[in-house]
Amino acid sequence: MTTRLNKHIAETGFCSRREADRLIGERRVTVNGITAGAGAVVGEGDEVKLDGQPLRARAVVGKTGRRHVYIVLNKPVGITCTTESAVKGNIVDFVGHEQRIFPIGRLDKESEGLILLTSNGDIVNQILRAENRRQKEYLVAVNKPVTEEFLRGMARGVRIHGEMTLPCRTAxxxxxxxxxxxxxxxxxxxxxxxxEFGYRVTQLRRVRIDNVKLGALRPGQWRNLTDAELRGLLPQHNEF
Incomplete structure (x- = not known):
């Protein structure tokens, strides 16, 4: 069984697939003593070296000192919130993190903005649980002038999927x-x-989930969550 070289390097925890592609392109990676090219594959027992040094798995704990990865991404339009590697433009490949991560919740492919990703499967349900009533803030552009009647109607609630949406805040x-x-x-x-009010959304960007804000992140950029953000999201969770 073989694995693409960039994936193999990423799975050691040394760097992301994107960074691995850069290293391979700079001809700094060898497989069994032969300089590897783009699209190279490796099998069990093959020796991979970077700059002449054997490439071995690093410890799981990263720069943050945490056991798990918790990041916020400014998802661009066109990226799909799925872990399915067969889906072109899936969010996992887009981020290219050295650890296995997955999105918490989702944003539509045509939507953009803040989405959380983690390697910690134990906390996903805690964050998504409906009864926690976490605030999610969006900036929305539509195809017609926004009226007070429209805003009041949205705030009261609308019947979709056979149920009334909860009251919300609009401005x-x-x-x-x-x-x-x-x-x-x-x-x-x-x-x-x-x-339901005859409006078509032309742009939708999520800018906040509870205490986590998009801030100055540009589309496609991501950062690690701060300790304060994690404590706000997971007040009952002690191990990060």
Whole structure:
């Protein structure tokens, strides 16, 4: 059984697949003494070296000193929130983290903004649990001028997926734009709610989940969550 060389390097925990591709492109990686090229594969027993030194797995604990990975990504439009490697543009390959991570919840492919990813499967349900009523804030652009009637209707709740959405907060931020803060996360919720009033969403960006804010992250950038952000998200969880 063989594995692509960039994946093999990433799985050692040395670097991401993207970084591995760069190292391979710089001809710094050898397999069994032969300089590897793009698309190289390795099998069991093959010796991989970087700059002449054997490449071995590093300790799981990273620069943060944590057992697990917790990051926030500014997801660009076009990236799909799935761990399925067969899906082109899946979020795991896009981030290219050296550890195995997966998204907490999702953003539609055509939506952008803040999404959390982790290697800790034990905390996903804690964060997503509906009864925790976590606030999720979005900036939304639509195809028609935003009216007070529209905002009041969205805030009261709309019947989608056979149920009424929970009351939420809305505010006009531009002629064609508004802010909305939800405490639930139904599939395509904002798009379907707006459609009930004859509006079409043209841009949707999530900027906050509870105490975690998108801040200055540019599309495609990610960062580790701070200790304060983790404590806010997981007040009952002691091991990070």
């Amino acid at each position: 006009r931020i531009a002629k064609f734009g508004f802010r909305i803060v939800l405490e639930q996360g139904l599939n395509r919720q904002i798009r379907l709610m707006a459609a």
